[in-house]
Amino acid sequence: MSILDFIGQKEVIGRFIDQFRSGMASHAYVLSGPPGIGKKTLARKMAQTLLCLEGPDSAPCGRCRGCRSFEAGLNTNFFQIVPETRSVLIDQVRVILDDITVRPAKGRKVYLIQEADRMTPQAQNCLLKTLEDPPPYAVIIMTAGNFESLLITIRSRVVHFRLSRYSDEEIRMILEKHGKASPEGDPAVVYSEGIPARALALSGNKDFVKTRELVLSYLFDDEKDMADLELNQYLSANREALADCLDILESAWRDAMLILCGKTGSLINSDKSDKLMEYAKKNSIQGLIEKIEELNGVRSQLRRHINHQLAVDLVTLALHK
Ligand SMILES: [Zn+2]
Known part of the structure:
Protein backbone atom coordinates (compact mmCIF):
# COMPACT_ATOMS: atom_id res chain seq x y z
CA MET A 1 0.00 0.00 0.00
CA SER A 2 1.42 3.38 -0.95
CA ILE A 3 0.80 6.85 0.44
CA LEU A 4 -1.87 7.33 -2.23
CA ASP A 5 -3.97 4.51 -0.72
CA PHE A 6 -3.55 5.79 2.86
CA ILE A 7 -6.93 6.07 4.61
CA GLY A 8 -7.63 9.56 5.98
CA GLN A 9 -5.31 12.60 6.43
CA LYS A 10 -6.19 13.64 2.87
CA GLU A 11 -5.29 17.30 3.38
CA VAL A 12 -1.82 16.54 4.77
CA ILE A 13 -1.09 13.97 2.08
CA GLY A 14 -2.37 16.32 -0.63
CA ARG A 15 -0.03 19.09 0.54
CA PHE A 16 2.93 16.73 0.74
CA ILE A 17 2.35 15.21 -2.71
CA ASP A 18 1.79 18.65 -4.31
CA GLN A 19 5.07 19.95 -2.88
CA PHE A 20 6.92 16.77 -3.79
CA ARG A 21 5.66 16.63 -7.39
CA SER A 22 6.44 20.28 -8.01
CA GLY A 23 10.03 19.73 -6.81
CA MET A 24 9.37 21.75 -3.63
CA ALA A 25 9.68 18.93 -1.06
CA SER A 26 10.98 20.25 2.24
CA HIS A 27 14.17 19.06 3.92
CA ALA A 28 12.40 18.59 7.22
CA TYR A 29 8.91 17.62 8.30
CA VAL A 30 7.27 17.16 11.66
CA LEU A 31 4.12 15.04 11.94
CA SER A 32 2.32 15.75 15.20
CA GLY A 33 -0.80 14.37 16.85
CA PRO A 34 -2.03 12.23 19.77
CA PRO A 35 -0.72 8.69 20.41
CA GLY A 36 -2.16 6.10 18.02
CA ILE A 37 -3.18 8.59 15.29
CA GLY A 38 -0.74 7.04 12.78
CA LYS A 39 2.24 9.44 12.76
CA LYS A 40 4.85 6.73 12.25
CA THR A 41 2.81 4.90 9.63
CA LEU A 42 2.34 8.05 7.57
CA ALA A 43 5.98 9.11 8.08
CA ARG A 44 7.09 5.79 6.61
CA LYS A 45 4.79 6.27 3.62
CA MET A 46 6.33 9.70 3.06
CA ALA A 47 9.81 8.16 3.32
CA GLN A 48 8.94 5.49 0.77
CA THR A 49 7.69 8.16 -1.63
CA LEU A 50 10.86 10.22 -1.21
CA LEU A 51 13.08 7.16 -1.74
CA CYS A 52 11.39 6.02 -4.97
CA LEU A 53 13.87 6.25 -7.85
CA GLU A 54 11.21 6.90 -10.51
CA GLY A 55 10.05 10.39 -11.49
CA PRO A 56 7.96 12.30 -8.92
CA ASP A 57 4.74 11.81 -10.89
CA SER A 58 4.84 8.04 -10.51
CA ALA A 59 6.36 7.84 -7.01
CA PRO A 60 6.06 5.61 -5.11
CA CYS A 61 6.04 3.24 -8.09
CA GLY A 62 6.34 0.06 -5.98
CA ARG A 63 8.60 -1.51 -8.63
CA CYS A 64 11.98 0.28 -8.55
CA ARG A 65 14.92 -0.78 -6.40
CA GLY A 66 14.23 2.08 -3.96
CA CYS A 67 10.61 1.05 -3.40
CA ARG A 68 11.25 -2.69 -3.23
CA SER A 69 14.18 -2.44 -0.82
CA PHE A 70 12.12 -0.07 1.37
CA GLU A 71 9.24 -2.51 1.57
CA ALA A 72 11.67 -5.30 2.45
CA GLY A 73 13.17 -3.13 5.21
CA LEU A 74 16.52 -3.12 3.44
CA ASN A 75 16.78 0.37 1.94
CA THR A 76 20.21 1.59 3.02
CA ASN A 77 19.20 5.22 2.41
CA PHE A 78 16.57 5.06 5.17
CA PHE A 79 17.52 5.54 8.82
CA GLN A 80 15.30 5.44 11.90
CA ILE A 81 15.94 6.81 15.34
CA VAL A 82 13.76 5.52 18.16
CA PRO A 83 14.07 6.75 21.77
CA GLU A 84 16.19 4.23 23.68
CA THR A 85 15.47 5.78 27.05
CA ARG A 86 12.94 8.38 28.17
CA SER A 87 14.78 10.83 25.91
CA VAL A 88 16.31 10.91 22.44
CA LEU A 89 19.94 11.55 23.26
CA ILE A 90 22.59 13.64 21.56
CA ASP A 91 24.60 10.52 20.64
CA GLN A 92 21.64 9.19 18.64
CA VAL A 93 21.38 12.46 16.72
CA ARG A 94 25.13 12.47 16.07
CA VAL A 95 24.70 9.21 14.11
CA ILE A 96 22.59 11.20 11.63
CA LEU A 97 25.09 14.04 11.43
CA ASP A 98 27.90 11.61 10.66
CA ASP A 99 25.92 9.86 7.95
CA ILE A 100 24.18 12.80 6.33
CA THR A 101 27.37 14.20 4.80
CA VAL A 102 27.87 11.02 2.75
CA ARG A 103 26.14 11.50 -0.61
CA PRO A 104 23.97 8.53 -1.73
CA ALA A 105 24.84 6.76 -5.01
CA LYS A 106 21.36 7.63 -6.32
CA GLY A 107 18.25 9.40 -5.07
CA ARG A 108 17.72 10.72 -1.55
CA LYS A 109 18.50 9.81 2.03
CA VAL A 110 15.64 9.92 4.53
CA TYR A 111 16.00 10.05 8.32
CA LEU A 112 13.04 9.33 10.58
CA ILE A 113 13.27 10.54 14.17
CA GLN A 114 10.42 9.06 16.21
CA GLU A 115 9.09 11.00 19.19
CA ALA A 116 11.34 13.92 18.37
CA ASP A 117 9.71 15.95 21.16
CA ARG A 118 11.63 13.65 23.50
CA MET A 119 14.97 14.94 22.17
CA THR A 120 16.99 16.58 24.92
CA PRO A 121 17.69 20.31 24.30
CA GLN A 122 21.31 19.33 23.55
CA ALA A 123 20.15 16.80 20.94
CA GLN A 124 17.82 19.40 19.41
CA ASN A 125 20.59 21.98 19.20
CA CYS A 126 22.84 19.39 17.62
CA LEU A 127 20.18 18.63 14.98
CA LEU A 128 19.61 22.32 14.39
CA LYS A 129 22.98 22.73 12.66
CA THR A 130 21.87 20.23 10.00
CA LEU A 131 18.45 21.83 9.61
CA GLU A 132 20.10 25.20 8.98
CA ASP A 133 22.15 23.89 6.09
CA PRO A 134 20.92 20.49 4.91
CA PRO A 135 22.54 18.67 1.97
CA PRO A 136 20.16 18.75 -1.03
CA TYR A 137 19.57 14.99 -1.07
CA ALA A 138 18.59 14.66 2.62
CA VAL A 139 15.13 14.76 4.21
CA ILE A 140 14.50 14.52 7.95
CA ILE A 141 11.03 13.44 9.05
CA MET A 142 10.14 13.70 12.73
CA THR A 143 7.10 12.54 14.68
CA ALA A 144 6.01 14.32 17.85
CA GLY A 145 3.10 14.03 20.28
CA ASN A 146 3.52 17.69 21.08
CA PHE A 147 4.92 19.97 18.37
CA GLU A 148 5.22 22.87 20.82
CA SER A 149 7.76 20.86 22.89
CA LEU A 150 10.33 21.31 20.14
CA LEU A 151 12.66 24.29 20.33
CA ILE A 152 11.29 27.26 18.43
CA THR A 153 14.47 27.28 16.33
CA ILE A 154 13.60 23.75 15.15
CA ARG A 155 9.92 24.56 14.66
CA SER A 156 10.76 27.50 12.40
CA ARG A 157 12.79 25.29 10.04
CA VAL A 158 10.34 22.48 9.37
CA VAL A 159 7.08 21.92 7.57
CA HIS A 160 4.56 20.98 10.24
CA PHE A 161 1.72 18.57 9.50
CA ARG A 162 -0.78 18.22 12.34
CA LEU A 163 -2.67 14.94 11.89
CA SER A 164 -6.39 15.21 12.48
CA ARG A 165 -8.76 12.70 14.02
CA TYR A 166 -10.41 10.28 11.60
CA SER A 167 -14.10 10.29 10.73
CA ASP A 168 -16.23 7.32 11.80
CA GLU A 169 -16.29 6.23 8.17
CA GLU A 170 -12.48 6.30 7.93
CA ILE A 171 -12.14 4.38 11.22
CA ARG A 172 -14.50 1.77 9.82
CA MET A 173 -12.40 1.49 6.65
CA ILE A 174 -9.24 1.03 8.75
CA LEU A 175 -10.90 -1.69 10.84
CA GLU A 176 -12.01 -3.48 7.68
CA LYS A 177 -8.51 -3.23 6.23
CA HIS A 178 -7.31 -5.07 9.33
CA GLY A 179 -9.92 -7.77 8.81
CA LYS A 180 -12.23 -6.56 11.58
CA ALA A 181 -15.93 -6.30 10.85
CA SER A 182 -17.52 -3.08 12.05
CA PRO A 183 -21.32 -3.19 12.46
CA GLU A 184 -23.46 -0.06 12.85
CA GLY A 185 -23.02 1.47 16.33
CA ASP A 186 -19.79 -0.54 16.86
CA PRO A 187 -18.37 0.62 20.25
CA ALA A 188 -14.87 0.34 18.73
CA VAL A 189 -15.78 3.18 16.34
CA VAL A 190 -17.73 5.41 18.70
CA TYR A 191 -15.25 5.13 21.57
CA SER A 192 -12.14 5.43 19.37
CA GLU A 193 -12.46 9.24 19.35
CA GLY A 194 -11.10 9.14 15.81
CA ILE A 195 -7.87 7.38 16.79
CA PRO A 196 -7.17 4.23 14.75
CA ALA A 197 -4.96 2.45 17.31
CA ARG A 198 -7.70 2.84 19.89
CA ALA A 199 -10.35 1.49 17.51
CA LEU A 200 -8.15 -1.51 16.71
CA ALA A 201 -7.58 -2.19 20.42
CA LEU A 202 -11.31 -1.94 21.20
CA SER A 203 -12.58 -3.90 18.20
CA GLY A 204 -13.84 -7.29 19.27
ZN1 LIG B 1 9.74 3.39 -6.91
Missing part, protein backbone atom coordinates in the same frame (compact mmCIF):
# COMPACT_ATOMS: atom_id res chain seq x y z
CA ASN A 205 -12.64 -6.56 22.82
CA LYS A 206 -15.09 -8.49 25.01
CA ASP A 207 -13.66 -7.00 28.22
CA PHE A 208 -14.54 -3.49 27.03
CA VAL A 209 -18.10 -4.56 26.15
CA LYS A 210 -18.47 -6.12 29.60
CA THR A 211 -17.09 -3.04 31.37
CA ARG A 212 -19.44 -0.80 29.41
CA GLU A 213 -22.53 -2.86 30.23
CA LEU A 214 -21.58 -2.95 33.91
CA VAL A 215 -20.75 0.77 34.19
CA LEU A 216 -23.80 2.00 32.28
CA SER A 217 -26.26 -0.28 34.06
CA TYR A 218 -24.77 0.91 37.35
CA LEU A 219 -25.04 4.54 36.26
CA PHE A 220 -28.70 4.18 35.26
CA ASP A 221 -29.62 2.16 38.37
CA ASP A 222 -31.36 4.09 41.13
CA GLU A 223 -30.62 1.47 43.79
CA LYS A 224 -26.85 1.82 43.63
CA ASP A 225 -25.97 0.39 47.03
CA MET A 226 -26.58 -3.22 45.99
CA ALA A 227 -24.31 -2.99 42.93
CA ASP A 228 -21.73 -0.80 44.63
CA LEU A 229 -19.51 -3.58 45.85
CA GLU A 230 -19.70 -5.49 42.58
CA LEU A 231 -18.50 -2.54 40.50
CA ASN A 232 -15.81 -1.60 43.02
CA GLN A 233 -14.47 -5.17 43.07
CA TYR A 234 -14.55 -5.47 39.28
CA LEU A 235 -12.58 -2.25 38.81
CA SER A 236 -10.16 -3.19 41.60
CA ALA A 237 -9.31 -6.44 39.87
CA ASN A 238 -9.02 -4.99 36.34
CA ARG A 239 -6.51 -2.22 35.73
CA GLU A 240 -7.55 -1.80 32.07
CA ALA A 241 -11.20 -1.63 33.08
CA LEU A 242 -10.65 1.46 35.24
CA ALA A 243 -9.31 3.50 32.29
CA ASP A 244 -12.17 2.24 30.11
CA CYS A 245 -14.65 3.06 32.91
CA LEU A 246 -13.46 6.68 32.96
CA ASP A 247 -13.96 6.99 29.18
CA ILE A 248 -17.39 5.33 29.33
CA LEU A 249 -18.61 7.57 32.17
CA GLU A 250 -17.34 10.68 30.41
CA SER A 251 -19.12 9.67 27.20
CA ALA A 252 -22.38 9.06 29.09
CA TRP A 253 -22.18 12.37 30.95
CA ARG A 254 -21.40 14.24 27.72
CA ASP A 255 -24.37 12.50 26.08
CA ALA A 256 -26.61 13.56 28.99
CA MET A 257 -25.41 17.17 28.56
CA LEU A 258 -26.24 17.05 24.84
CA ILE A 259 -29.73 15.77 25.66
CA LEU A 260 -30.28 18.62 28.14
CA CYS A 261 -29.20 21.03 25.37
CA GLY A 262 -31.75 19.42 23.03
CA LYS A 263 -29.11 17.89 20.76
CA THR A 264 -29.76 14.18 20.47
CA GLY A 265 -28.39 13.60 16.96
CA SER A 266 -24.80 12.74 17.83
CA LEU A 267 -24.90 10.70 21.03
CA ILE A 268 -21.95 8.36 21.55
CA ASN A 269 -24.13 5.86 23.40
CA SER A 270 -27.01 6.10 20.97
CA ASP A 271 -27.96 2.45 21.62
CA LYS A 272 -28.85 3.50 25.21
CA SER A 273 -30.70 6.69 24.31
CA ASP A 274 -33.90 5.83 26.25
CA LYS A 275 -32.00 5.24 29.49
CA LEU A 276 -29.87 8.32 28.84
CA MET A 277 -32.98 10.50 28.42
CA GLU A 278 -34.29 9.33 31.78
CA TYR A 279 -30.90 9.85 33.39
CA ALA A 280 -30.47 13.32 31.89
CA LYS A 281 -33.81 14.47 33.37
CA LYS A 282 -32.48 13.76 36.86
CA ASN A 283 -29.37 15.88 36.31
CA SER A 284 -28.37 19.46 35.52
CA ILE A 285 -25.75 20.67 33.05
CA GLN A 286 -23.76 22.20 35.91
CA GLY A 287 -23.88 18.93 37.87
CA LEU A 288 -22.68 16.96 34.83
CA ILE A 289 -19.81 19.40 34.25
CA GLU A 290 -18.73 18.90 37.86
CA LYS A 291 -18.82 15.12 37.46
CA ILE A 292 -16.61 15.30 34.35
CA GLU A 293 -14.19 17.58 36.19
CA GLU A 294 -13.97 15.03 38.98
CA LEU A 295 -13.15 12.33 36.44
CA ASN A 296 -10.40 14.47 34.98
CA GLY A 297 -9.04 14.89 38.50
CA VAL A 298 -8.85 11.09 38.87
CA ARG A 299 -7.21 10.81 35.44
CA SER A 300 -4.45 13.25 36.33
CA GLN A 301 -3.93 11.48 39.68
CA LEU A 302 -3.60 8.18 37.80
CA ARG A 303 -0.92 9.76 35.60
CA ARG A 304 0.90 10.62 38.83
CA HIS A 305 0.65 6.92 39.80
CA ILE A 306 -1.80 7.10 42.66
CA ASN A 307 -2.75 3.82 44.26
CA HIS A 308 -5.14 1.88 41.98
CA GLN A 309 -7.66 1.07 44.76
CA LEU A 310 -7.77 4.72 45.82
CA ALA A 311 -8.60 5.72 42.23
CA VAL A 312 -11.37 3.09 42.12
CA ASP A 313 -12.83 4.46 45.36
CA LEU A 314 -12.75 8.01 44.00
CA VAL A 315 -14.58 6.95 40.83
CA THR A 316 -17.31 5.05 42.71
CA LEU A 317 -17.65 8.00 45.05
CA ALA A 318 -18.09 10.40 42.09
CA LEU A 319 -20.81 8.11 40.76
CA HIS A 320 -22.79 8.46 43.94
CA LYS A 321 -23.10 12.21 43.80
